[in-house]
Amino acid sequence: xxxxxxxxxxxxxxxxxxxxxxxxxxxxxxxxxxxxxxxxxxxxxxxxxxxxxxxxxxxxxxxxxxxxxxxxxxxxxxxxxxxxxxxxxxxxxxxxxxxxxxxxxxxxxxxxxxxxxxxxxxxxxxxxxxxxxxxxxxxxxxxxxxxxxxxxxxxxxxxxxxxxxxxxxxxxxxxxxxxxxxxxxxxxxxxxxxxxxxxxxxxxxxxxxxxxxxxxxxxxxxxxxxxxxxxxxxxxxxxxxxxxxxxxxxxxxxxxxxxxxxxxxx
Numbered sequence: 102x103x104x105x106x107x108x109x110x111x112x113x114x115x116x117x118x119x120x121x122x123x124x125x126x127x128x129x130x131x132x133x134x135x136x137x138x139x140x141x142x143x144x145x146x147x148x149x150x151x152x153x154x155x156x157x158x159x160x161x162x163x164x165x166x167x168x169x170x171x172x173x174x175x176x177x178x179x180x181x182x183x184x185x186x187x188x189x190x191x192x193x194x195x196x197x198x199x200x201x202x203x204x205x206x207x208x209x210x211x212x213x214x215x216x217x218x219x220x221x222x223x224x225x226x227x228x229x230x231x232x233x234x235x236x237x238x239x240x241x242x243x244x245x246x247x248x249x250x251x252x253x254x255x256x257x258x259x260x261x262x263x264x265x266x267x268x269x270x271x272x273x274x275x276x277x278x279x280x281x282x283x284x285x286x287x288x289x290x291x292x293x294x295x296x297x298x299x300x301x302x303x304x305x306x307x308x309x310x311x312x313x314x315x316x317x318x319x320x321x322x323x324x325x326x327x328x329x330x331x332x333x334x335x336x337x338x339x340x341x342x343x344x345x346x347x348x349x350x351x352x353x354x355x356x357x358x359x360x361x362x363x364x365x366x367x
Contacts, residue, residue, distance in 0.1 A: 108150075109159045112303035116255050117233070119163055120298050123150025125178060128331060130266070130301035130347050133178045136259045138252055139164045140230025146170045147250055147259050148300060149182030157185035166231070171223060173261025174244040176272070177202050179300060183218050192239065193222040195246025223248055238289065242282030244273050251292050257305065258289060258297040264311060265299035266347060268355045271338060276364035283318050286311050313353045317341065321366075329356050 108124035117139040122132050135148040137160055144164045149156050149172065160168055171190035172180045175198040183189050183203075199215055200208050206216045213220040228235050236251040243262040250259040262268065263285065270282060289297075289311055296305035326339035342354025357365055 125151035140233035142231025152182035192246030240285035
């Protein structure tokens with residue numbers, strides 16, 4: 102479902118970080134967000150929404166420095182606006198999803214282009230934006246190539262869909278075990294981030310949420326899962342959550358495929 106009117110404004114702004122609401126509606130949390138981190142010499146744009154809006158132009162209104170465009174993972178609600186950028190950075194392990202996620206696009210794996218947009222591979226480590234350093238962190242779980250970005254200046258983590266109130270853990274193929282996703286969350290805790298901005302939430306969430314999600318993984322009991330009812334996704338998806346749903350401060354957990362339990366619990 103598209104919504105191009107309630108788009109292209111920031112819901113959070115602090116010390117050169119803009120959390121931008123993009124067009125398009127998603128079941129559950131509602132909207133999808135891109136995050137801009139501005140340094141003295143360059144800026145980093147994390148994700149670009151469905152692509153129904155003019156995000157690149159809007160970003161140009163927020164900063165005059167050159168913008169590096171990257172995605173937290175290769176899903177259409179986070180990478181759908183790729184064509185607005187000449188170059189786009191993503192994790193190599195999500196490259197295989199491009200053909201599946203964008204079936205109508207011309208994907209040249211040899212030249213690493215998607216409808217003319219040049220693709221580049223992200224690597225873990227620090228990136229200097231000019232008097233501002235960010236760190237790229239590989240966090241497999243939601244997808245094999247999911248990454249988070251840590252901003253040292255504000256101690257803010259940008260998590261895409263790696264960490265939020267509810268995380269989808271059925272998207273990756275081959276299946277990523279819960280223990281690998283837990284390791285990704287523990288890797289985030291190795292930094293001193295205090296808050297995080299997620300891909301489907303308008304405002305920051307506390308560091309403590311990471312421990313909440315880890316506790317959910319550690320307490321997982323298949324018999325306590327309940328059916329996640331979304332017709333387009335089949336009838337094998339289950340929810341393991343606390344709370345009553347988005348908007349409830351106690352809502353936390355994940356969605357998984359009950360047919361993949363053996364792999365998930367390996």
